[in-house]
Amino acid sequence: MRTSVRLRFALACGAVFLLAGALLLVAVTLVVRQSLEPRDGLRHPAYIRVSNFVLMPEHPSYGAAEQRVAQVRRIYQADTIKNVLTVGGLALIATAGVAAAAGWRAAGWALRPIRSVTTSARRVAQSHDLTGRIAHDGPDDEVKELADIVDVILARLARSFDGQRRFVANASHELRTPLTINRTLVDVAVRRPDATEDVKRLGESLLLVNTRHERLIDGLLALAEGEQAVLDRRPFDLTDVVEHVLDLAGKEAEEREVTVHRLLDPAPTAGEPVLVERLVQNLVENAIRHNHGGGQVWVSTRHRADRVELVVANTGLPVPPYEIETIFEPFRRLHGDRLRSDRGSGLGLSIVRVVAEAHGGVVIAGSREEGGLTITVELPYESP
Secondary structure, eight states, X not given: OOOOHHHHHHHHHHHXXXXXXXXXXXXXXHHHHHHHSOOGXXXXXXXXXXXXXXXXXXXXXXXXXXXHHHHHHHHHHHHHHHHHHHHHHHHHHHHHHHHHHHHHHXXXXXXXXXXXXXXXXXXXXXXXXXXXXXXXXXXXSHHHHHHHHHHHHHHHHHHHHHHHHHHHHHHHHHHHHHHHHHHHXXXXXXXXXXXXXXXXXXXXXXXXXXXXXXXXXXXXXXXXXHTXXXXXXXEEEHHHHHHHHHHHHHHHHHHTXXXXXXXXXXXXXXXXXXXXXXXXXXXXXXXXXXXXXXXXXXXXXXXXXXXXXXXXXXXXXXXXXXXXXXXXXXXOOSXXXXXXXXXXXXXXXXXXXXXXXXXXXXXXXXXXXXXXXXXXXXXXXXXX
């Protein structure tokens, strides 16, 4: 069992005091024992008083009386040492408990700055905003040095992530223009009256590849935007967003012969509706496309305590439990779907996770025994 630093410090204080007290008690016991030993001059007294009589060494009963005196001395010595050990041991245990309690209080006082730093670091971590800093205000000691180092690390991470997001966004914007031109040129070539069947088939293949690249670029842009914390939070009902997405996905579900079931209850939340719509769209499209003919999809929303939930479940191929976490990694696909461009770019669930985390939510995935997945998105509840 793991114990806290504060508890270990308190136990260490009690143990050290107990050890030091035990050594002191042993020393006191030895001193008392030595003090109770008869001196050299008193080992054979000149006389022994018994009741009202005085026995001289020449008296016949003097030897028996001397042995009795020695026996009484030994009993008295043993009782005294026993009392010293008993009373001293009890006092030692009680004092060790007091020392442990004092160590607990002292550790709390000493760890107070660390708790403050931990609270600030947790706030920065939960906000998903790397521009936040611990900014510990205290004496120039080890705790402040640690907090300053963490702030430096956060600053470097913020610059790195900002640079990465700018690069992805700029590259995506730059690539979108030539892809749009390519789509236009291919479309014009395919629609020409003198276009042969080979040209048309080639054009259709190029358009499919072009569409896949456009989806990939849109996914990269959404991924770059979703990694930023949502600061402008607007209230909306998650159910309205889900209904809108399901209406748009109805045609694709019909083409793939997939039945979509709705169970939508009010689920008020707050954030950026456009990003949340992309989250829902990716989940619904993933459930429809990674399915089989005649399959089913279940979509539900509900409000539970301080959270609202979106649950999307679908039939399909079985997903091993050890593969659950990998589906949220960019460009990771299951069952050899890398060759199936019609199922997406491999960024859908990655975007779902970053958008949920940017809104202060979580994503939980699990495999269904009958095949397919159940994905639950939890977002903060916002009173309407």
